[in-house]
Amino acid sequence: MSGELVKLLSDLKEPESLAFVEKALAEGADPMDLLGQAREAMNIVGQRFASSEYFIPDLVYSGVILKSIVEMLEPHITKGQEAKRLGKVIIGTVAGDIHDIGKDLVVFMLDVNGFEVLDLGIDVPIEKFVDTIKETGTIVVGLSGFLTLSFQSMKDTVEGIKEAGLRDTVKIMIGGGQIDEQVRGFTGADAYGKDAMAAVQLAKGWIGG
Numbered sequence: 001m002s003g004e005l006v007k008l009l010s011d012l013k014e015p016e017s018l019a020f021v022e023k024a025l026a027e028g029a030d031p032m033d034l035l036g037q038a039r040e041a042m043n044i045v046g047q048r049f050a051s052s053e054y055f056i057p058d059l060v061y062s063g064v065i066l067k068s069i070v071e072m073l074e075p076h077i078t079k080g081q082e083a084k085r086l087g088k089v090i091i092g093t094v095a096g097d098i099h100d101i102g103k104d105l106v107v108f109m110l111d112v113n114g115f116e117v118l119d120l121g122i123d124v125p126i127e128k129f130v131d132t133i134k135e136t137g138t139i140v141v142g143l144s145g146f147l148t149l150s151f152q153s154m155k156d157t158v159e160g161i162k163e164a165g166l167r168d169t170v171k172i173m174i175g176g177g178q179i180d181e182q183v184r185g186f187t188g189a190d191a192y193g194k195d196a197m198a199a200v201q202l203a204k205g206w207i208g209g
Contacts, residue, residue, distance in 0.1 A: 005034060009041035010048070012058060014065045021072050031076040038069050042112040046197040056105070059196075063108055085116040087207035090132050091142035092120030093176075094153040099146035102176045102196075106142060109196040115203055126160035133166050140203050141170050143189065146177040154187040162188075171206045175199060 005024075008017040021034055045062045048054040054062075089110055093103050100122050110117045118136065120128055129141065141161070143154045154174050161167050174184060175193040184192040193199040 003037070003040075005037040006041045006044070009038055009062065009065060009069070010044035012045075012061055012065065014061075014068075017065055018068055018072065021069050025072070025076060031073045035070070035073055035077070038066055039112055039114065042066060042109070046109050046200065050195050050197045059105060059108075066112060086114045086204070087140070088116045088118060088136055088138040089140045089142060089203050089207075090118045090120065090129065090136070090138050091144065092124035092129065093122040093144045093146075094150050094157055095123055095125050096153050097145045097147050097150040098122045099144075099176065102146060103142075103144040105196045106144065106175065106193070106199045109200050110203060113200045113204070115200075115207070126157050129157055130160055130164045130166065133161065133170060134164075139170050140206050141172045142193075142199060143172060143174045143187075144176045145174070145179075148178065150177070151179075151183050151186060154183075154189065158188040171202075173199060173202050 005017065005020055008020055024034055025031065042062060045054060045059065049059050091103060091107055091110070093100055103119070107117050107119050118132060118138065120132060132138070133141065143157055145151065145154055158167070158172055161170065161172070172189040173191045173193055174187055174189045175198070179192045181192070191202050193202055
């Protein structure tokens with residue numbers, strides 16, 4: 001696989017990335033190959049964001065470029081070629097908190113790294129998490145919260161999952177705001193992610209891939 005698209009997209013070169021994809025498709029390149037390169041590039045973007053080389057506007061911009069690339073590739077990808085998803089991840093901002101930018105970045109990074117993400121939105125009640133785990137059989141759950149008052153809500157959600165008899169079947173990660181190891185211990189979650197890429201690595205470790 002040529003790494004040209006990986007470099008162009010990870011360097012946020014929009015016109016050059018789109019021109020490359022257009023030319024590659026015209027020359028008969030495998031669209032799944034190009035999609036793989038785009039995913040690899042987004043991995044690099046995520047790493048650059050994690051190391052503070054890139055910031056939120058860069059992350060958003062990379063997503064805009066990726067969306068354009070995917071739109072160009074979709075007509076060339078047959079149903080049988082669709083990328084195999086690594087697994088399902090449930091994510092939501094816990095009850096009492098309506099912040100979603102951090103959650104949305106995590107959803108986005110999980111998606112481009114091959115996960116099927118079930119985004120429950122903001123201010124999500126415990127029952128919604130429990131019901132979705134039961135319906136889908138998902139083994140990874142992400143609880144997001146920006147406010148310090150959400151720490152108690154995260155703890156309550158973990159307890160609710162436990163009371164429903166599902167705690168042993170899922171891995172729970174938390175993230176957002178001032179979350180650290182002490183908060184993780186308080187909530188009873190399995191791990192915390194300091195950023196979107198950390199969430200991706202946790203999900204990969206638990207699901208595989």
